[in-house]
Amino acid sequence: MRAWEASMRRRIAGLLLGLMVCGLVTGAATQxxxxxxxxxxxxxxxxSDVSTFDPHPAVGFSVRVFAxxxxxxxxxDEKGVLQGHLAQSWRxxxxxxxxxxxxxxxxxxxxxxxxxxxxxxxxERQLNPADLARDAAVIKMLKTPIQVVDRYxxxxxxxEPNAALVDTLAQSLATLIPDSGEIKKWGKDYGLHPSGTxxxxxxxxxxGQHVKLARNADYWNGPPxxxxxxxxxxxxxxxxxxxxxxxxxxxxFETPPSAIASLKKNAQIKVNKVPTYRDVNVHWNARKAPxxxxxxxxxxxxxxxxxxxxxxxxxxxxGQVATGIxxxxxxxxxxxxFPVYNLARAKQGLAELGYRxxxxxxxxxxxxxxxxxxVVNPQRDxxxxxxxxxxxxxxxxxxxxxxxxxxxxxxxxxxxxxxEGDYNMIFHGYGVATADADxxxxxxxxxxxxxxxxxxxxxxxxxxxxxxxxxxxxxSKDKRKELYCKMGQIYRDQALGVPLYASFRNTSTRANVxxxxxxxxxxxxxxxxxxxxxxxx
Numbered sequence: 410m411r412a413w414e415a416s417m418r419r420r421i422a423g424l425l426l427g428l429m430v431c432g433l434v435t436g437a438a439t440q441x442x443x444x445x446x447x448x449x450x451x452x453x454x455x456x457s458d459v460s461t462f463d464p465h466p467a468v469g470f471s472v473r474v475f476a477x478x479x480x481x482x483x484x485x486d487e488k489g490v491l492q493g494h495l496a497q498s499w500r501x502x503x504x505x506x507x508x509x510x511x512x513x514x515x516x517x518x519x520x521x522x523x524x525x526x527x528x529x530x531x532x533e534r535q536l537n538p539a540d541l542a543r544d545a546a547v548i549k550m551l552k553t554p555i556q557v558v559d560r561y562x563x564x565x566x567x568x569e570p571n572a573a574l575v576d577t578l579a580q581s582l583a584t585l586i587p588d589s590g591e592i593k594k595w596g597k598d599y600g601l602h603p604s605g606t607x608x609x610x611x612x613x614x615x616x617g618q619h620v621k622l623a624r625n626a627d628y629w630n631g632p633p634x635x636x637x638x639x640x641x642x643x644x645x646x647x648x649x650x651x652x653x654x655x656x657x658x659x660x661x662f663e664t665p666p667s668a669i670a671s672l673k674k675n676a677q678i679k680v681n682k683v684p685t686y687r688d689v690n691v692h693w694n695a696r697k698a699p700x701x702x703x704x705x706x707x708x709x710x711x712x713x714x715x716x717x718x719x720x721x722x723x724x725x726x727x728g729q730v731a732t733g734i735x736x737x738x739x740x741x742x743x744x745x746x747f748p749v750y751n752l753a754r755a756k757q758g759l760a761e762l763g764y765r766x767x768x769x770x771x772x773x774x775x776x777x778x779x780x781x782x783x784v785v786n787p788q789r790d791x792x793x794x795x796x797x798x799x800x801x802x803x804x805x806x807x808x809x810x811x812x813x814x815x816x817x818x819x820x821x822x823x824x825x826x827x828x829e830g831d832y833n834m835i836f837h838g839y840g841v842a843t844a845d846a847d848x849x850x851x852x853x854x855x856x857x858x859x860x861x862x863x864x865x866x867x868x869x870x871x872x873x874x875x876x877x878x879x880x881x882x883x884x885s886k887d888k889r890k891e892l893y894c895k896m897g898q899i900y901r902d903q904a905l906g907v908p909l910y911a912s913f914r915n916t917s918t919r920a921n922v923x924x925x926x927x928x929x930x931x932x933x934x935x936x937x938x939x940x941x942x943x944x945x946x
Contacts, residue, residue, distance in 0.1 A: 445924055445941035450637040453660040453937075454649045456788040457818050458617055458642045461600035463592075464585045465534060465542045468822050472581055473662075474620055474640050476934045478518075479585035479605035482509060482528070483578050484935070487928045489844050491579055494934075495523065495586060495606065497561075504570035511561040515629045517588040518611070519604040525563045529555040530589035532565075543826075544583040546851055546862035550574065550881065570882045572889060573847035580842030581932035608633045608938040617642060634924070634941035644788065653678065659922050659942070662931075664915040666791055669726050672917050677946055679922070682726065683914040685929045686841040688736040688849075689728070689790050691783070691800065691834050692906035695868040700781065700833045706904035708758030712807045715748035718799045719910045727791050728910030734849070734897045736911040738929065740886070741846025741893035745901050747908050755807055764808070772808035780810040781833035786821035790838050796909065797836070826859045830867050837865045838912070842930040846893045850877045853896075866905040873899050921945050 459471040464479060482496040493499065497512045515523040533553050535542040550571045556564040567574060578584050588604035595602045603611045606629065609622035620640040626632050641658055643649045650668040652658040654675065664672060664680060672678050691713075693706045700706055719730045735742040759772060759779075767773035771780075783801065787794035794815060801811045814832070816824065825835060839849045852862065854877055855869030876899065880892035900906070916927055921943040926936050 445634045445939070446943060447634050447941070448636050449942040450639055451635050451660065451922065451937060451940055451942065452639045452641055452658040453662060454643050454652055454658045455640050455662065456642070456644055456646075456649065459614065459620060459640075460819055462603035462611060462614070463600035464583070464587055465540075466600075468543050468818070470818060472585075472932045475603060475605075476581045476585065476607075476932045477609040477622055477638060477937060478603050478607045478611055479581075479587055480607050480934050481578060481581060481584040481586065482511075483575055484933075485576070485579050485842075485844065485930070487926055487933075489929075491575065494579075499575065502564070505567050507565045507567075507574060508558070509563050509565060511563070512629065513561055515606050516627060517591070517604045517606055518625065519588050519591050521588055521590045521604070523586070523606050524560050525557045526560075527586055527589045528563050529557050530592070531586050534592075535583050541861065542583055543822075546854075546857045547577060547583040547848065549851070549856070549862075550577075569878065570884070571847075572881060572884055573843065573845045576843040576845045577848060580848070580930060581934060582842065582848075585934075607934060609638050612637070628938075630938070633938050635937065638937055653917055653919070656919065656945070659919045660925070661917040662914075663791060664917045666724050666727050666915075668917075669915055677920050678917055679920055680915055680917045681927050683916055683927045683929065684738055685912045685914050685931065686736050686739050686844050687790075687838055687912040687914075687931070688731060688734070688841075689793075689796075689836070689838040689909045689912060690731070690734070690906050691909065692837050692866040693904065694830055694833050694835070695866050695903070695905060697830055697833055697867075699779065702762070703904055704758060704762055708755050708762065709804065709809065710755075710904050710907050711749050711751045711758065712755035712809075713748075713800055713803055713907050714750045714752075715907060715909055716750065718796055718803075722792055722795050722799050723910055726913065726915060728912050731908035731910050733894075734900050734908055735846050735893065736841060738911070739841045739844055739846055739849075741850075741880070741890055743890065743894035743897050745894060745897035747901065749901070749907075752807070759807065766808055770808055771810045778810055779808065780812070782812050782814055782831070783834040783836075784814050784816065784821060784824050784832040785836045786818050787815050789818060789821070789836070790912065793836055800834075825865055826863060828860050830859060834906075835865050837863075837906075840931050842932060844929070846889075846896075847881055850880065850893065850896060853877060853900075868903060868905050870899075870903075919945075 457470040459474050461467050462475050484494045497510045499509045532555050535545050550567045552566045591604040592599045608628045610625050612621040612623045614620050622638040624633050646665045653661045673680050693700045732744040764772040764774045771778045785797040797813045804811045841848045857864040876896050880889050883889045924939040924941050
């Protein structure tokens with residue numbers, strides 16, 4: 410054998426040995442990571458209390474908590490792959506009828522069996538015109554009554570072909586299936602006696618303090634590793650961070666931007682930056698004077714410097730500047746020319762409308778000052794309060810007296826969905842859990858003007874309705890995207906609001922927390938199902 414051949418063989422042998430060692434080390438590490446420990450209590454910090462455990466009237470943070478109790482027919486995993494959940498299989502009988510075969514042998518926490526009657530009851534209850542669910546707009550495409558074929562088969566029919574139907578049913582707004590038998594038993598008090606099919610059972614709710622859930626040992630998809638899951642309500646931002654640092658809590662689901670850098674330096678804490686489907690916007694009220702004038706809305710929108718707000722207040726840890734009305738991770742996202750900041754044009758537009766500087770520099774027209782109200786829930790998205798103050802300051806610089814009304818979440822939602830709509834501008838974030846633009850787009854239909862829905866700009870036009878509905882019916886993805894781009898252009902041309910940023914979520918955990926699913930959807934039903942606690946460092 411020649412010397413160079415021998416040398417080469419020795420090098421190859423050494424390389425292979427090295428790879429084998431690396432593989433063994435990696436395999437051993439992976440194997441160790443894949444051996445979860447049973448037991449323990451995982452404590453998650455949340456800034457707001459729940460309002461109820463009944464999915465029918467619930468909103469926001471309540472869904473994030475009870476998504477561990479209830480489940481939908483379908484779900485998308487963290488990679489966006491659609492899967493059956495309580496649905497075993499499904500097929501379209503024709504463009505408007507979806508036949509769903511349910512998973513057999515699934516039990517509610519009460520011991521009642523999950524059947525087609527529960528699906529029928531849930532969707533018909535959500536869509537009852539006399540008592541619409543808070544998020545009923547999400548599933549308004551469904552016709553009622555729901556047809557039950559047999560004990561484990563239902564047919565879901567839509568008024569028109571709907572390309573996003575199964576995606577829409579694969580998230581947690583208006584789609585979670587509660588125990589119809591227990592609802593009938595408890596009536597209006599059901600919200601205190603929840604029963605679902607999910608991995609955790611309800612134990613107790615101490616208002617303003619915590620919610621305690623317990624392991625469902627009979628969970629159809631394999632019981633959780635944890636004994637208990639506790640959601641601790643801590644409204645104060647600094648106190649939430651201290652609870653994680655001290656070990657009083659295990660998970661800070663949304664890490665305040667100001668704490669990210671310091672937590673990253675803490676060896677006992679892991680900070681995970683999670684891409685989401687969420688976007689945050691401020692909408693003008695197109696039905697309340699003086700913002701019912703599109704020319705004024707356009708001028709005021711041009712006075713808001715979104716780029717500086719995102720860079721200086723939000724920061725790159727939390728979001729990126731919005732260029733359209735959908736998060737770029739969502740199907741249908743399109744750059745439609747946002748931000749629209751142009752201070753010179755803003756001032757010119759205000760002058761052309763007849764506004765002149767009055768007392769204390771506040772613009773006036775016909776003797777009336779340009780006074781507006783901005784409604785915000787400071788806790789719903791990171792730094793909402795600071796962003797509201799930045800918008801207030803930027804508009805004050807051009808002569809607008811903008812009053813910021815900060816409300817806790819329940820009050821904020823009442824204002825958003827009230828018939829009168831007592832605001833000129835309001836924050837509205839959208840967690841597009843389906844990763845399909847249709848979920849957010851439907852909020853802007855004229856049929857979803859409050860109180861029927863959450864059309865927060867309160868703008869209605871046949872053109873916009875036609876575009877949204879055409880996108881629902883269209884089977885071609887390319888054509889659907891074109892339609893969503895057109896929707897964004899209408900939003901921009903009508904100056905319905907100002908898209909601010911597409912969100913990142915920074916979820917921080919103690920170093921011994923394993924197995925959590927860091928999903929783009931904040932209301933994912935399987936976040937803690939396989940979570941487990943290792944030894945404390």
